[in-house]
Amino acid sequence: MTTLKKLASYFPTKLPVGNTSYNKWLDDVVFLSGPIADTDSLQWVISNEVMRLSSTKDRVPKAYFVKVLRKYAANQLAANKVMELKQKQLEAQQAAQKQEATKQETVSSETKETTN
Numbered sequence: 001m002t003t004l005k006k007l008a009s010y011f012p013t014k015l016p017v018g019n020t021s022y023n024k025w026l027d028d029v030v031f032l033s034g035p036i037a038d039t040d041s042l043q044w045v046i047s048n049e050v051m052r053l054s055s056t057k058d059r060v061p062k063a064y065f066v067k068v069l070r071k072y073a074a075n076q077l078a079a080n081k082v083m084e085l086k087q088k089q090l091e092a093q094q095a096a097q098k099q100e101a102t103k104q105e106t107v108s109s110e111t112k113e114t115t116n
Contacts, residue, residue: 005028009032012060012061013060013061026043029062029066033066033069036069036070042069049065
């Protein structure tokens with residue numbers, strides 16, 4: 001059954017109208033996406049993507065939404081890595097500035113001692 005659902009997900013289907021059909025459709029897309037995030041987060045992304053679709057687009061493959069979810073997950077990981085690297089650079093810069101300040105204080109105090 002899972003293989004059949006995955007295969008069927010590549011064919012465009014009508015977007016659901018009605019709460020019951022929308023929730024069932026959401027559950028199908030979440031199932032197809034696998035365990036990449038919690039269900040509420042996945043449903044939030046899918047629902048936002050539905051709202052972003054062109055107003056003339058009423059048939060979309062479920063696989064499209066699975067790909068969107070994976071892309072959003074990759075974006076989030078990439079953004080986290082960028083922030084991590086930026087923080088690392090900032091810490092290195094601060095350490096270098098602190099080292100330079102210490103070095104200048106040492107030179108300054110040595111200069112005062114030799115002039116006295």
